[in-house]
Amino acid sequence: MKKYKLITLLLLLLSISTFAQPGSRLKEKKEQVKSLKVAFITNELDLTPEESAKFWPLYNAFEDKQHEIRKQKLKVYMDRADNSIDKLSEKDATTLLNQMESTEEELHQLKKKFITNLKSVLPATKILKLKKAEEEFSKKLLQQYRDKKVRR
Structure with a gap:
């Protein structure tokens, strides 16, 4: 649950920081963050080419x-x-x-299904590393946002 709150906060902060920028700039920033996340997770998990595929x-x-x-749902x-x-x-x-709780439960079930699917692709240690890598990436991104905001 803590992770969901952190990710929600991160997405909110990203949307706020780029909302006033033109649409193409927003898309560019999102793609840049996604690319950084892919690189970070790939590095942290030390994925083989087969695992990565x-x-x-x-x-x-x-x-x-x-x-x-x-x-x-949640935004509505x-x-x-x-x-x-x-x-x-x-x-x-x-x-x-109740609707919000139902949506949170839907997200939880989605995460459980994802982990079940991952078990056929990655060893358990790498699945645990994934969770840690996602949290570390979120922390770094949030810290960069804070640092950038302080410099302004």
Whole structure:
């Protein structure tokens, strides 16, 4: 759960930092971050060419689906809550909270399926290294963002 919050925060920070920039610049930044992440994870996991060929399609599909779920569902819930949270009835707030919990459960099930799929591609030690590498990459990216913000 902590990882999901960190990734959500990271995505939020990335979108805020690049939101005011033109669309092509935003796409360029996202691609740059993705390339850095691929290089970082590949290096940290020390993937063989065979592992890499099987791993990256699984990982990219997982990331895409995770992003899609967050974009479609969580953003809608948060926008609804942000705009009228004080005006929501208790019943509506409970419904919204249940929908958010359902989405979080969907993300959790997606992660479980991803890990199950990875077990046929990577040894358990590399799957654990993946989790660590993702967290380290997020920390480094967040630190770079903070450093850049301080310099402005």
